[in-house]
Each structure stands twice: as structure tokens, then as C-alpha cells.
Amino acid sequence: MKMSDLAKIAGVSKSTVSRALANSELVTEETRTRIKALAKEHGYRMDARARNFRKRETLTIGVLVPMPSNSQGEPPATNPFVLEMLGALADELEKKGHELLFAKHSNRDPSWLREFVETRSVDGVIILGQNIYHDILNEIALDYPNLVVWGARMPEQNYITVGSDNYLGGKLVAEHLLQQGCKQLTFLGNTTCPESMQRFAGFKDTVETLVPDTELNVIDCRENHNDGGYRLVSEYVQANKPMDGLFAASDLLANRAIQALRSCQIKVPSDVRIVGYDNISSSEFMTPALTSINQNCRIAAQKLVDKVFARINGKQAESELIPTALIIRESTGVN
Structure with a gap:
């Protein structure tokens, strides 16, 4: 008919x-x-296809996870935080009558981002993490307004971001570990990626302000595979470097650190207190339960989707920070 x-x-x-x-x-x-x-x-x-063609809509939003090989330490697509974010985005897009088109790339050449935006039939694009692509994202945003990024707010930024207050997160971790009596602090993560760089800055500045003589070291983890954090922490301990408090740039890295310390007969939290970042759903079920900075995926997904649809509809949208809070559990010696 x-x-x-x-x-x-x-x-x-x-x-x-x-x-x-x-x-x-x-x-x-x-x-x-x-x-x-x-x-x-x-x-x-x-005929939905014919209707969409007439309206020039695809009812699809592209969601990209940039992960260049041998890269800057951003979490792989199998990171629980990324998976939780994808699930939350799919739910929010369904409410809007749209579907999620997921793409992951391991190409260090940033041109693939522009190619995706220019050749894929999507109504808008959400990118999970800036990684090494800040400059190309700035260029793309000048010609393609329907772009929103989960990540850190950067100076002279043309694109819209939604993210937690990474600097505040690092500050909260430093204050907590110092309150727990830690004097030999270590940061585990990559200090060159936008999000982890800001987390480290907040951590470092706070430590140096509150207790200037506190020892602060860095385990620079730029490997994007799951075993990178485990190996680096093991090597750090085997080199007899002191540590009684550790701030991991993600819960995934924190979990690897706990495993590495356990294999070296070092107990958490009695020997080393550990804090992660993301507060993924499994954090409270780790052994010990992980103290972590909360990034609420549901709120984040709602903000990302609302902003990309605002841009699709020709409306203005601004970058925004979601609430940032420290969730204290057993890994820092607090029941």
C-alpha cells in the first residue's frame, strides 16, 4: 500500500x-x-529511508574512540569506563529516536577524523577522548558544527567538550592521600594527554602547596594495552623506589597497580594507599574496594547528546563540566 x-x-x-x-x-x-x-x-x-532522505536526516550519531597504536596512554575501547559510556550514550540516543554508529581507530594519522566526518552519513559526531587529536578537532569544528567531545577543556578550543573537572579531581586525591598520612606519593598515568595531564597538575600543585617536602614521583604510562600499568608498577617496586600512596589516572590502571603490588607482596592499603579515576561500576567490588574520582556516565551521556542535538538544530551550545567528587573506599584505608 x-x-x-x-x-x-x-x-x-x-x-x-x-x-x-x-x-x-x-x-x-x-x-x-x-x-x-x-x-x-x-x-x-x-518507508523510513525515504522519509529520512527527504528530511536529510540519517537518525544516526557517530561515536568515535580515537586510540592510536603505541599511543599516549588513553584507555582502549575495552576499558570499562568507555563501555559504560557507550551504553549510556546508546540509551540517550534511543530516547531521541537515533541510533549509535560506533567506530574505533588505531591510526596515528589524524586525517581519518576528517574523513569520517566528511564521508559518513551521520547527523552528528561524539568523540570519546581527545588523545593526540586536539589540533585536528579544532580545525574540523570550524567547518563541522555538529561535533561534541568528551574530554578536557583546552585553551583556544573551537569544539565543544563535556568532561569532569580533572584538575579538581587531582586536587581531591592529593588532599585525601595527605590526610591519610602518605608522604611518598606516586602518579601513575600519562602526563601528556589532556585529561590525565590536568589530573596530574591538580595532584602535583596541591601536594607542593600543602606539604612542599613531600616526595612525588611519576610512573609514566603511555602504553594503551592492559598490561602496561602492571609491568611498570612491578618494575618501579623492584627498583626499590619508595611509595606509600599512589594516584592512578584511571580505575583500569589502579586495578593493574593493585595486582602488581600484590604480586610483589605489598599490601593495599596497609603498605600503599591507592586512588583511581572514573569510579566505574566494578570499583566498589574490587579487592580492596577502590577509592576513586567519580565521573557519572549517565550525566555525561545526557550532556553530550543534548549538546550534539542542539548543534544539529542550529542552536548554540557551550562546553560544560559535570560534577566531580571523591568516592572513598577501602583502598585508602577507610571502611
């Missing part, structure tokens, strides 16, 4: 049928209900 046939049966125009089946408020609820009932009775289904 064609739409014109259904329109004749309903005694209305084709445009009224189209609007009614699309739940347009330009058609009364009574008429919408009657036309939908007739469509069901006669087995009519709207």
Missing part, C-alpha cells in the same frame, strides 16, 4: 498522513490515533 492509498482511505492529504505517523503536533491527537489505526489495519509501514 502507498501513502496516497492510505490518505484516500483516511480522507486526508498525504502530508497529514506523513505528519500523523511521525507524531507531529501539527495534527490533532484524535487524527493521529485514527490514521495510525488505519495504517495498522491495512498493513501500511512508512
Whole structure:
């Protein structure tokens, strides 16, 4: 059956049928209900592809996870935080009647980002993590407004970001570890990526301000595979370097650090107190339960989706920080 046939049966125009089946408020609820009932009775289904073509919509949002090989220490796509974020984004997009098109790239050449934006049929793009791509994102945003990034707010930034207050997160960790009596602090992560760089800055500045003579070391982890943190922490301990408090730039790295310390017969938290970042859902079930900085994926996904749809609809949108809080658990000696 064609739409014109259904329109004749309903005694209305084709445009009224189209609007009614699309739940347009330009058609009364009574008429919408009657036309939908007739469509069901006669087995009519709207050709979504044709409708989307006419409206120039794909009803799809591209979600990209940039992960250049041998790269800057950003978490792989299998990181629980990334997976939780993808699930939350899928839920939010479903509410908008859109689907999620997921893409992960291990290419260090930033041109793939521009190629994706210019060649893929999507209504907008959400990128999870800036990684090494800040400059190309700045260029793309000048020509492609429907772009929102989960990440750190950077100076002279053209694109919109949603993220936690990474500097504040590092500050909260430093204050907590110092309050627990730690005097030999270590940061585990990559100090050159935007998010972890800001986390380290907040951690370092706070330690140096509150207790200037506190020893502060860095385990520079730029490997993006799961065993990188484990190996580096093991090597650090085997080199007899002192440590009684450790701040890991992600919960994934914190978990690897706990495993490495356990293999070296070092106990958490009695020997070393550990704090992670992300507060993934499994953090409270780790052994010991992990103290972590909370990044609420549900709030983050809602903000990311709302902002990309604002841009799709030609509206203004601003970068935004989501609430940042320290969730204290057993890994820092607090029950």
C-alpha cells in the first residue's frame, strides 16, 4: 500500500498522513490515533529511508574512540569506563529516536577524523577522548558544527567538550592521600594527554602547596594495552623506589597497580594507599574496594547528546563540566 492509498482511505492529504505517523503536533491527537489505526489495519509501514532522505536526516550519531597504536596512554575501547559510556550514550540516543554508529581507530594519522566526518552519513559526531587529536578537532569544528567531545577543556578550543573537572579531581586525591598520612606519593598515568595531564597538575600543585617536602614521583604510562600499568608498577617496586600512596589516572590502571603490588607482596592499603579515576561500576567490588574520582556516565551521556542535538538544530551550545567528587573506599584505608 502507498501513502496516497492510505490518505484516500483516511480522507486526508498525504502530508497529514506523513505528519500523523511521525507524531507531529501539527495534527490533532484524535487524527493521529485514527490514521495510525488505519495504517495498522491495512498493513501500511512508512518507508523510513525515504522519509529520512527527504528530511536529510540519517537518525544516526557517530561515536568515535580515537586510540592510536603505541599511543599516549588513553584507555582502549575495552576499558570499562568507555563501555559504560557507550551504553549510556546508546540509551540517550534511543530516547531521541537515533541510533549509535560506533567506530574505533588505531591510526596515528589524524586525517581519518576528517574523513569520517566528511564521508559518513551521520547527523552528528561524539568523540570519546581527545588523545593526540586536539589540533585536528579544532580545525574540523570550524567547518563541522555538529561535533561534541568528551574530554578536557583546552585553551583556544573551537569544539565543544563535556568532561569532569580533572584538575579538581587531582586536587581531591592529593588532599585525601595527605590526610591519610602518605608522604611518598606516586602518579601513575600519562602526563601528556589532556585529561590525565590536568589530573596530574591538580595532584602535583596541591601536594607542593600543602606539604612542599613531600616526595612525588611519576610512573609514566603511555602504553594503551592492559598490561602496561602492571609491568611498570612491578618494575618501579623492584627498583626499590619508595611509595606509600599512589594516584592512578584511571580505575583500569589502579586495578593493574593493585595486582602488581600484590604480586610483589605489598599490601593495599596497609603498605600503599591507592586512588583511581572514573569510579566505574566494578570499583566498589574490587579487592580492596577502590577509592576513586567519580565521573557519572549517565550525566555525561545526557550532556553530550543534548549538546550534539542542539548543534544539529542550529542552536548554540557551550562546553560544560559535570560534577566531580571523591568516592572513598577501602583502598585508602577507610571502611
